[in-house]
Amino acid sequence: MSQYILRRLLIAVPSLLGISLVLFVVLALAPGDPFSELATNPNVPPEVQAALRAKFGLDDPIYLRYLHWLTAMAHGDWGFSFVSRMNVDTLILQRLPTTLYVIGSAQILALCVAIPVGVYAATRPYSVFDQIANALAFIGFSLPTFFTGILFILIFSVTLDWLPFVYSTDIKASGFRWVLEMIRQAIMPVMVLGLFQAASMTRFVRSAMLDVIRLDYVTTARAKGLGQAKVIVKHVMRNAMIPVVTLIALQMPAVFGGAIVTEQIFRIPGIGSLLISSILSNDTPVVMAVTFVFACLVVLFNLIADVLYGWLDPRISLR
Numbered sequence: 001m002s003q004y005i006l007r008r009l010l011i012a013v014p015s016l017l018g019i020s021l022v023l024f025v026v027l028a029l030a031p032g033d034p035f036s037e038l039a040t041n042p043n044v045p046p047e048v049q050a051a052l053r054a055k056f057g058l059d060d061p062i063y064l065r066y067l068h069w070l071t072a073m074a075h076g077d078w079g080f081s082f083v084s085r086m087n088v089d090t091l092i093l094q095r096l097p098t099t100l101y102v103i104g105s106a107q108i109l110a111l112c113v114a115i116p117v118g119v120y121a122a123t124r125p126y127s128v129f130d131q132i133a134n135a136l137a138f139i140g141f142s143l144p145t146f147f148t149g150i151l152f153i154l155i156f157s158v159t160l161d162w163l164p165f166v167y168s169t170d171i172k173a174s175g176f177r178w179v180l181e182m183i184r185q186a187i188m189p190v191m192v193l194g195l196f197q198a199a200s201m202t203r204f205v206r207s208a209m210l211d212v213i214r215l216d217y218v219t220t221a222r223a224k225g226l227g228q229a230k231v232i233v234k235h236v237m238r239n240a241m242i243p244v245v246t247l248i249a250l251q252m253p254a255v256f257g258g259a260i261v262t263e264q265i266f267r268i269p270g271i272g273s274l275l276i277s278s279i280l281s282n283d284t285p286v287v288m289a290v291t292f293v294f295a296c297l298v299v300l301f302n303l304i305a306d307v308l309y310g311w312l313d314p315r316i317s318l319r
Contacts, residue, residue, distance in 0.1 A: 008306065012299045017070075019295045020288075024066045027284050069288070079285030083278070088289045092271065096293075098169065099270035102189050103259050107248075109194030110201055115244075117198075118205025122213060123232060133202060140199025145192050149265040152188045163188055167268040189266045193259060197251065204247050208240040249305035256294050 053059050057068055072079065078088040121130040157165035164185045171181045212218065213236050221231050260272030267273070271290055278286035 005303070005307065008303050012303070016292075016295060016299060020070070020073075020292055021066065023288060023291050023295075024069060025062060027288055028062045028065065073292075078289045081278075081283055081286050083281045083283045083286075088285050091274070091286065092289060092293065095269060095271050095274050098167075098268060099259060099263070099272065102186060102262070102268060102270065103193065103255055105186060105190045106193035106197065106259075107255065109190060110197035111248075113195070113198040114201035114205050118202045119209055119232065119237060121202070122206045122209030123228075125210065130206075133206075137199045137202045140195055141203075143196075144261075145196055146261050146265060148196065149188070149192045149262055152192060153265070156188060165266060167263075167266050169269055189262050189268060192262055192265075193255065197255060200251075201244070201247065205240070205244055208243050209236060212236050212240045245305045245308050249301045252298055252301045256297070 057065055060068075069079070076089070078092070080086075081088050081091050084091055117133050121127075121133045124130055153165040156163045165188065167185050167189065171178055213232075218231060218235055221235050222228075226235075256272070259270065260275060262268070263270045263272035264276060271293070275287065275290045277283075278290065
């Protein structure tokens, strides 16, 4: 197993290098740069502008700038944010826990909804429960997160006044009260992301369960006198979860994309809102670092999915 993981990590290195090269070239060719505002500022002398551009290498060829960035990244230097006036790694580490908290909670909610609903619907196909679950799933993944986010705000914040619609990291409370307020303000963004993911995952779990539940070995297990619950949990679910794990791993980019929109709606100070504000202000080092972090997370989740294959189905050899 350790050799397999090491080999996959070595394979991921050229993939990440290719991704970083494409991202860097695209950002370098985009109009504007971090010092574009200095050109219109009469209080900044031209010689100061030229000195700053020379210091950060903004006038160097693209390949030199990329090599400088890659070398700095290898030494743990992620660059400097020209807007926030602080190191990029410090800025990202300040925002990353909030994003991981919201996305992680949303994924747990999606799994807690999709797996039991999908399994129960597959064991009773075309029943009233199955039809209702399918209808709600179609509605769930047909509505974009920005629409459901605004709808939740109108219902639970404006009309009912139950939940805050602005996420705050500066809560004036402590102890259990602080925990309660953190949960209250995270309910709506977690529900928006989690239910959106649960809608598509429910359909996929149901389809995977129906494919496995009709196989001969399941019929044989029932003929041996095993109970329905044991057949479903031990013989059907374990094999049916393999394509579901693949779906979850491949959906991670979409989850982060949805988080960017959701963070803008609920004013969550996470990586998504940082990316949007950095794009609008031409803060290239931050944009480059955030998108590269997203790429690393996608590669990591795909590696986790590959490792889970061997645990779910021992016939799969991780060599």
